[in-house]
Structures are given as structure tokens and as C-alpha cells.
Amino acid sequence: MLRLKALPADEIRSLAFVAVFTTVLAAGGLLSLVHDKPAFSPLEKRRLAPVPALSAGAWASGRFTRGLSIHYADTFPFRDDLLGWHHRFDEWKGFRYDDMKVYFQAPGGSVAEDDDWDEDDEETGGAFNWGALAGGLVRHGTAARATSGERRLAQTTVKPDPRAADAQGKGTPGGGNPVVREVPPEDNRKVEKLQNVVVYGDAAFYIYGGSTKSADRYAAVLNKAASTLGARAKVYSLMVPTAVEYYLPAKYRSFSNSQRDLMRHVFGRLQSVTAVDVHQTLASHKDEYLYYRTDHHWTSLGAFYAYEEFARTLGYKANPLSAYQEIVIGKFWGTMYAATRSSALARHSDTVTAYKPAGRYTVKNFDSAGRPAGDGAIVLEAAKNMSDKFVAFITGDHPYIRIVNDGTPRRAKKLLVLKESFGNPFVPFLAPDFQEIHVADIRTFPYGLLDFVTSHGIHEVLIINNMFSVCDPDRIRNLKRIVEHE
């Protein structure tokens, strides 16, 4: 062993250096082994990678060791704090230009930039493949992740989000089943669809790159729906613009494709489908809180103005906002904050407000096999105590929800709403106006359109999608499946 006294001064200093450094590493390592590993990230709203299952196949293919590395990184001590620092570091790399910071995404199936219909949405051919570099320099590793957009994240499996359940265990209307928001299978991160994000001022939005190619396919599916239903039910199309349409400074308008133009293009192609054009009405209210700053969704106020336009199109007068009970569900920071952790977004939280309709309703939820999944609610006030505030709107993204008006609806009509998450804050406004509302989440709805409309006596079908869905091959596929289902 070393005899300390025999060492010159700088060797002793080296020893001290080594001691401190290795202690830090060892301490980190020990902590990482003994600390309580979280299973879920409330900020990212996903399950953190679990310890992978060990099997001969998993070992031989390398999946096991890769999974272990990811699990280790996912459950590293102080991960959330470290991530916060990671993003701070990212912000310190430069400064904002005209109060803007853009998070560009490397290609890998960005829906915004190309309407890619290939099933295997891999890197564009001809790109430099790190694996080809001598020795597979970074084949399994981090540079591959950096360039191909962190592809590996996706290992989380679908499970109902337990945190969405009522934390206090109080019964939901009807008692019994905890309210669980079933995460649609496609949300299980097949990676693609990376979006460019702009942070402007204290708000963030996704840049829009949708083009006519996919939009034409969307229009075709809508037309098919109308032709399939024929005289049985009237079909309405409501496309929801997103925040980038209204809040990007004029100078930068060219960054983002015009959603208004694309919407008009789709409307121009519709046959026997009635267009509900909400672009102008939202524009006229754009100084109000129509979109969240830290989340990509619209607020219920934005949904209300769209509802007014919908009613106008159907030929009746919408209920005024005052006819609904305003319930503040709570403050939150949403998906855009989770994506960027921008300090600008951290400054002001968003607030979820729900508008509860007067009247008596029976709301039933159903799962993706059509089985009853408990009682629902049009507005779930208990969402105040949940981490996912959006559960307040029709208790979340259930595959199928049936709302029956037990009182006197303003119109004796039965409505079918085909929607994704943007439809949730919209539906509550409709409740007093219809005898029955059947809410179908296009991602998981288990029934076919014609069959459902016929057997339930539906009079009106509303297809409500946000402009990104309009150009999203997956959403169009979802709709197509429902429309063409026997």
C-alpha cells in the first residue's frame, strides 16, 4: 500500500482528488441502488421504464441489458430535479430571438412536416447511420438517441393511469369503480410524431406542417361516412385550429402552415357533410383564454365558442355561457411544459375551468370491448384533487360514453360525437341540447359507424378533430376503421 508520508505533496493532492471523486461516484451509485424507485412520472405523464423481464431471448437480443440501462436512467435518483437542470442548461446555450425559442425536432416521422403513410416510419433513407461508423462507435448508445430522436423511449406498456383515480377513495357518482382514464393504446409511444415547438413569450405551441395530401384523405373518410349513412343521419365536420394559428407573431406566420387554408381546403372537398367553421369565431375572441399556454389543448372557453358556432350551423341558438356552472378545477402545467421545461412557461401556470350544464343526466362509460366501465360524469369535480385535471371533462378518454338527458332536452335528437382529446371540453356544452349524446373516442371506439347509427337511432354525427389529427395518418386510420367497419 502507499505510504502517505513517502509521497510528494502533489501525489497527496492527487490522492485527495481521487478520493473525493470516487466517493461522489460511489455515493451516487449506492443511492441509485437503494433509493425508492418511482414507477410513474407525473410530469411526463408516463410510466417509467420498469426492470425488463429476463429471458433467454431477451438476453440474446440485447433487449434485457438495454432495458436495464434505460430503467436505470429512468429511475435515477433526483431524476426530475436533474431534468429541470438539463432544460435550464438547454436554455443557457443561447438567448431568445424576438422572444422566441424554437425546439426543432430531428426527423423520424414528424407528422407536421410530412404526411407519411409508410407503416415503418424509420429515418429517411440515406441519412448518416451511426451504426455504419467504424466499430459501431455509438450504435447502441447515446448518440444514436440524440440523432434519431430518443427513439428508445417507448417501452412503457399500457396500463390505466392509477394516479387518475380518486386519491381520496371517495366514490364516483354511482360508487364503486374508481375513475380511471384508459390510455388509448396508440398513446403507447411508437415514437414518431416529433413536433417542433415554439416558445413565444410565456406560451408554447406546436408548429403546424400539415399539408393537403393527408387532409385529402381525411376529407375522403368524412365523405365515406356521409355516403355510408345516407339519409339516416347528418354528418358534421368541425376542425379545431390550434394555438399556433392565432398567437404566432405575424412576422413568423410563414413558419407554420395555415390551418385556415387547410380547413377551407377540406371543407371544399366535402360532399354531403356540413362544415362547421370555427376559425373566425375563435379569431374574434383570441384575446380571451382560448388555449392553454403550457399545454397543447384548447380551454373550455375556446370549446364554448366553437359550440356556439356548431349550434348556429345546426340552426338553433346556443345556450349562453352563464347557463353553465363555472367550476375551477385547478392549476396545472401541461404537455408543452413537460416537453420543454422552459422557464418562461414555468412562470405562469394554466388553469382548467369546466362548465357544468344544468339538468339531470345519466352518464355511462364503456371500455374498448364495449363492456360497461362504471358511471361517468359530464364534469367531474373530483378532478380538482387529481394530477390530471383534464379528467374533469367527461371523466377522460373512455372509448365510449353514453350521456342520456333525463330531463327535457332542447332538441329531441340523438348525437354521435367522434372525437379525440379535443372533443372532451366540447361535449359538456352539448348536454342540455340533445336527448342522447354518444361520445366515441376514435382511437378506441369498438363499434362500426353504420351499425351503431342504425341500432341507436342516431340523428346527427359530429366529427370533431383538431388540425393535427386531420393530417395524422394514425387518426385518419382510426376514423376509417370506424367508418368502414361492417
Added chain:
Amino acid sequence: MVFADLLFLYLFLPFLLAAYYVARAKLRNAVLLVASLLFYAWGEPLWVLLLVGSAAVDYHCGRYIGARTAPAARRWGLVVSLVVNLGLLAVFKYAGFLVGNLNALTGVGLPVPAIVMPIGISFYTFQKISYTVDVYRGRAPVQESFPDFLLFVALFPQLIAGPIVRYTEVAGELAARSTLPSDLEQGLRRFMVGLFKKVAVANFAGHLAAVWLHRPPQFQTVSGAWLGAVMFTVQIYYDFSGYSDMAIGLGRMFGFHFPENFDHPYVSRSVTEFWRRWHMTLGRFFRDYLYIPLGGNRRRVYLNLLVVWFLTGLWHGASWNFVIWGLYYLVFLVLEKAFLRRLFERLPAVFSHAYLLLVVIVGWVFFYFTDLSQAISHLRLMFFLGDVPAIDFPVRIALANNLYWLVLALAFCAPLAAFLSRGLRAVEARLGGGVGFAVRLTASLAGLAISTMLLVGQSYNPFLYYRF
């Protein structure tokens, strides 16, 4: 496993250091060998057997050659080793390339194999070749112990991505090495520098490169195209030299002195100089084991150069764009030898420097795009031959959003760190060693902290388009 990984950093490394220094000197090679095989098996659970098996072949070849004096017999040993090693490369790295080209040339429709290349094969086959060739030439003693030979081949610091270490360079240290605390300290610091280069510079540069090299045509601009090319230029340097730094640092921690691989290549003033500063161990390998045996500059110099540069390119990847990249440099080397060097010597240094950077950046565009037509269209964009504007807002915003980092990344391509080190030593001379210690420790810990936070983010993809 890779170095820029939390599991490696916080579990593998401290545990290995502890095991190594607690173990008796005689057991230390065994500790390293087990650790190296575990390290490799982590990434290649199956092909670790290939590594061990091919090492066994060369081990026996070495002993075979060493035990014989007849030149013909000795040559057999060498031939077997070369055939096996080059054969491994042909199969595991070039099979698809070879078959594809055969199909294209002859019209035969053979199925093109898509074999996933085992990590590090390009490096460890070359290292083994260096052993058998040197034993054949009588320049290296035969390694009689298989575990020690396997350790040479599998030593984890340089196994995955170099530097290419020749047997003669570490034979002595394999047998006997000692480490002082200063070796450990310098090893740790060198490792931290490499890690920082990788996660704080190369990864960000890589992201920007991917964005700006793949901008859809309707959104691309001249400056955007340049931004992509320059970012890739930055990425590949910081990534590769960062890995070499980590490898050298790790070796030092265990008493090995690996050769340097990069010497600030971007300050070069000629392509000739560039290749004496970039991936130096590869250049030296090709010089000593290919160029000189072929005749060097004594006979058929241009043919020899052609062969060497063709293979240098091809070694980087099983695709024609890499060959073109290699031959591209050959053209400049020949031009420089002919008249360019003399021309630039008469001009101020800035001209030759600019020339070199231009050549290098354009070269990396050929390196990046496996599809030659994409490389050419990107170059057209860069040189105002595409129908795109010079600059647009996204580029301005990207530059602004990354400006401080960009300036530093570019600045440190020059030997700025060495300059700062000298400054620190001067300060130390005046104020005593404690100051230097404090600065180095703080810097290293800061580097560790930053690297950790950046690594944590890598399992995190926030930009998914969920719940739409």
C-alpha cells in the same frame, strides 16, 4: 455498454476501481478481463463469443509463428490470422455491401444479407492484426498467456471505439504496471473531459445536425444547409475525440498509456496536416501495416496511396460514400504535394486554414449521406446552387437560441484547453499547488454534475405528440 451512460458511470466504474485496487497485483489483470468481457457482453450478449473465439485464433497464430523459424511456416501463421480477421470484417461488416455490389455488377439476384455488425469489430480485428504482423516481423514477443492476450484484445477502454492500440504499445504494461495517485487523477480528469465533450457538445451538435441536414426542401436555406454541415463537423469531432479521451483516461486509471488519437485537427492548415491530427492511430495503422509493406513512397506510390485511401474510406463504413470520402481526401493530398502546399505557404495562414475547413466540412457532407445524390443536393444548397433563400427566421432563431454554446464549441476546437491549463500552472507556480487542486477538482465535479444531468435527459423524450 457505453461510457456515456449513467449505469457505467455510477455503478460499473466505481465498483471496478474498487475491485481493481483492492485486489492483489497478480489478480488485477483477471479483474480487468472479467470487467471487460462483462462490459462487452452487455452490449453484445452473443457476439462476445466471437470476440473471444477470434482472439483465440490469433493467440494460437502468434504462438505458431513464434515457435517456428522457417519463413514459409511463419507466413502460414500470418496468413491464417489475416484471413480470419479480414474474413470476419467481410462477413460481419461488408457482407451486405459486397453482395449488393456483386448483384449490381453481374445482375445476379443474390439475397442481400443484413447482418448487424458486432460493436467494436473494426477496432479489435485491427488490433489483433497488429499483433500477428508484429510477431511475424519479430517486433513483438509472443504472448504465451491466453488470458493476457485476451485482455489485450478485449480491454474495455479501447475496445468499442479506439484508439487502435498495437500490441507493442501495451505489451509491457500488460505484464507489469503501476499507478500513482496522479495517474488515477489524470485518468479521471481525462475521462471527465471526454464525457463532457460527448454529452454537452457532441449530442447537442448531433441534434442540430440532424435537424438542419434534413430540413424538408421547401424549408431549407443556404445558411440552414451550412448549419447542418458545420454541426455535423462539430459533432463528429467531439464525439470521436471525446470517446478517445474517455478511453485514454480509463486506461490511465488502470496504468495503461494509450496513444493519442486526436490533436485538434481543425486547426490544421492542410489536408496533409489534418490526417496527422485526426484519428491518428488509424492513420499510423494504415501507414505501418499497409502503405509501407506495399512499398510506401519508394515504388508505385500513387497506387499505394489509392489502395490506402480507398480502404481508409471503406473502413469507416460499408458504403460507397465512405470510399468517395476517402478518395476525396486523396485528391487533395496529391494536389497539396504537387503545388498547393507551396502556394499556401506564400499566403497568410488564414487562407490555408479556411481552405482546410472548407475541404473538411464538404468532406463530412459526403461522409454523412450514404446516398450520394443527397450529398450532392445538400452541397448544391450550401453553395447557392439550389433555389433557396440565404437565410430565414428559423435559422436565425436556431443560431440565437444556441449562440453561446456554439461559440464555445467552435472555440474549443482549437487547443484552448491546453492554453488554459498552462495558465493554471502559471498561477499555481505563484500561489501554490492548492489553488490548482481546487480549480481542477471543482471543474471536474462540475463536469460530472452537468454530464449527469444531461445523461438523465436521454431516456426522456418529451416531444411526443400524445393525447392529440
